[in-house]
Amino acid sequence: MTRRIVLAGGNGFIGRLLVESFVAGNYEVVILTRSPSVAETGIRQVRWDGRTLGDWAGELESVHALINLAGRSVNCRYNARNRREILESRVQSTKVLGDAIALSRQPPQVWLNASTATIYKHTFDRQMDEATGEIGATPEAKDEFSIEVARAWEETLFEAPTPVTRKVALRTAMVFAAGKGGVYRTLRGLARWGLGGTIAGGGFTKTIFATPSNG
Numbered sequence: 353m354t355r356r357i358v359l360a361g362g363n364g365f366i367g368r369l370l371v372e373s374f375v376a377g378n379y380e381v382v383i384l385t386r387s388p389s390v391a392e393t394g395i396r397q398v399r400w401d402g403r404t405l406g407d408w409a410g411e412l413e414s415v416h417a418l419i420n421l422a423g424r425s426v427n428c429r430y431n432a433r434n435r436r437e438i439l440e441s442r443v444q445s446t447k448v449l450g451d452a453i454a455l456s457r458q459p460p461q462v463w464l465n466a467s468t469a470t471i472y473k474h475t476f477d478r479q480m481d482e483a484t485g486e487i488g489a490t491p492e493a494k495d496e497f498s499i500e501v502a503r504a505w506e507e508t509l510f511e512a513p514t515p516v517t518r519k520v521a522l523r524t525a526m527v528f529a530a531g532k533g534g535v536y537r538t539l540r541g542l543a544r545w546g547l548g549g550t551i552a553g554g555g556f557t558k559t560i561f562a563t564p565s566n567g
Contacts, residue, residue, distance in 0.1 A: 356415045358460070360384040360400070360445060361422030365533035366466075366524075370419065371395060382411050384422075402445040409452035418460040418517075420449055435497060442466075442505045450512025459517045465509045467521040470495060471502035482523075 357374050359367050362383035374381050375394040388397035400408040402422050412418060422445035424437045446465055453459045472480035474493035480486065487503075489496040506521050526535045542548060 356380040356382065358382045358384065358411050358415050358418045360402070360418070360420040360449060361466075362419070363387075363397075364421055365529075365531065366527055367421050368531070368533075369527075369529060379416070382415075384408055384411070402441060403448060405448060405451060405455075409455065412449075412452050412456050412460055414458040415460045416462075418449065418453070418463045420446060420463070420465045423466065430497065439501050439504060442501060443508050446505060446508040447512070450508070450514060453512065453514045453517055459514060462518045462520065463509075463514065464520045464522055465505075467506055467509075467523045468498070468502050469523045469525040470498045471506070471523060 355378075357379050359370065359381065360383075361367055362371055362381070363385050367383070371381050371383070375392070379394075381395045383395060383397045384400045384402075385397050386399070386401060388399050390397075398408045398411055400406060423442040424434070426438060428434045428438075449463070449465075453463065469480075471487050473486040473488050474490040474495060475486075478484075487499070489499040509519055509521055512519070528534065528536045530536055539548075
């Protein structure tokens with residue numbers, strides 16, 4: 353039996369990495385996207401708007417896993433409009449997926465929903481994890497809005513009425529990969545201009561962000 357994965361927002365940077373891995377592992381992949389296009393073998397793209405229930409909800413029946421990566425990019429100026437879109441795009445997409453799962457006859461086994469490691473208090477004196485991590489904003493980090501988004505995002509996930517489906521909040525930080533769209537190229541560019549700063553006993557971080565051998 354073919355195992356099927358549904359990715360909401362699967363055309364983004366992380367989504368493309370996951371799709372490549374799943375297809376290589378012989379999974380059938382369905383991408384929920386606002387702009388469907390002709391997909392490669394083993395991938396289907398289905399239209400949704402990230403806010404309202406529709407025919408796309410049927411794709412969640414009997415799937416191995418649902419992965420939600422939807423949300424407006426944070427690579428923007430944090431003006432009022434962008435802040436609203438950042439928050440609403442995450443909360444609304446998470447809520448409507450929860451509603452769709454609740455209506456499923458055979459709901460997904462697991463729901464992996466994007467979140468952020470920024471939810472933890474900004475500090476340099478100790479590591480933060482699920483068991484001991486402290487959640488909250490830090491004035492000097494000016495991260496109050498980011499914490500607000502993280503809390504609302506996760507609350508929407510865990511309040512969703514999905515008793516059969518296991519739910520996991522993916523508290524990821526910046527993901528490094530050489531492909532287009534990731535933070536790696538941005539930091540590499542800064543380092544090449546000598547803006548990487550120093551680490552350990554000296555030297556510049558541009559030695560870390562050297563161009564990979566494959567380009």
